[in-house]
Amino acid sequence: MTTQRSVLVAGPAPKACSHGPRSRHDLFASVELMGATMPFARNAEIYGEGEPAEYLYRVVSGAVRTYRILADGRRQIGAFYLPGDIFGLEAGDEHHSSAEAVTHSTIRLVRRNALIALATREPEIARQLWTLIAGELERMQDHAVMLIKSAPERIATFLLELARRLSAADSLELPMTRHDIADYLGLTIETVSRTLAQLEGEATIALPSARRVVLRNRGALNRLNA
Amino acid sequence: MTTQRSVLVAGPAPKACSHGPRSRHDLFASVELMGATMPFARNAEIYGEGEPAEYLYRVVSGAVRTYRILADGRRQIGAFYLPGDIFGLEAGDEHHSSAEAVTHSTIRLVRRNALIALATREPEIARQLWTLIAGELERMQDHAVMLIKSAPERIATFLLELARRLSAADSLELPMTRHDIADYLGLTIETVSRTLAQLEGEATIALPSARRVVLRNRGALNRLNA
């Protein structure tokens, strides 16, 4: 179909965690070269809503949450970013979410201006930036779809997604608290806890500890994932 | 702050409904020149999920909904597009939502390839495309935030948003059914109906007819909008 791949067209998405050899003008490689790493303590703010968007960020290790606080204090977590993920890409000149380290994390920062300059010279970089924001849009849509589902469905979707991005294995370590999960899924911590307990009761998952989840029955989870 | 405005930076958003004079290389003007208009009957499909994204669309008159159908038949409406709005901008080569006319609508279509070609030559066009997708991302985030709120809050947010985009006046004609509203807000038609009735009872709105809403107390609505 559309084969022209200059600006608008997303190529095969550069998978977040891959580290294979890349072309000379690769966005991920550029971030690697141009950026500096920085450590963030647990719960440390990486940027705040309303601040100028000066940098693009890449998770080297740890995990990051972006969120918005509603007028009445409720917090909506928009996304979790895991090692390899790029975040901080914003529509305009300033962030309209805040970002914090979920666990102690190391983050690579690259100046937005430097990347813009590079993208102006290198259409390939521009294309990859487009792919990136398009991916964000898609993730956002999936998130919105998830918010209309039932609690067990949201939990199942969340666990499958996290397992896929974190390890592809059946055992995963949750980097975030129940509170984080609740604010991501639009539930309360109690409902998250109860739903996990219920899934454990049905032998769909196991919970060796609060933060460790074993997927024992992906079929059942996928069925909930509807 | 960031003053370089080549690719990544959103300028002042081209407001949807304005029709003032535009620069020679303006996205909206280009759509006007390059596109052809087409009528769509009520509920007619404009494109379907999974189809190749061959066109970009601009609402000339009427209204459009984009939606996804979940495995169990639930429908999630992602957005309504009103006169002046551009839609159909997708991440990859194919649509991951479907689009239908809410009412009888006239739509201007422009070939995606033509626009891509133009964007390659004209950085200004590329910038406006970036602004456009960034705006979609922001709208999506607002939508997700709305989905965690209570029914009255969702309705208030919806009415204020629609009034703003449709007329800026206090009286508005809803182009869509209760079912559409429900699927957009993640509620049932009964809850939508009851919540509207409740707001009318509190003299926050008036409902001269099912499809006409008068905002009588924006203060109360804004308070709910939290």
Place this chain on the structure above:
DNA sequence: CGACGCCTTGATAAATGTCAAACGTCGTGG
């Protein structure tokens, strides 16, 4: 006039939130 689609309203059920208490775990300091 009749039929169909859309909307409203009521009764009831189910899901989720709220409030409260207790339990675990982990790191710290005595």
Place this chain on the structure above:
DNA sequence: CCACGACGTTTGACATTTATCAAGGCGTCG
């Protein structure tokens, strides 16, 4: 090394919100 305290998690009882099921009304278009 143990005790303590802070924080995160689980569980229970109950309240609230929203969905579901069902019936009837209203408009509009043939």
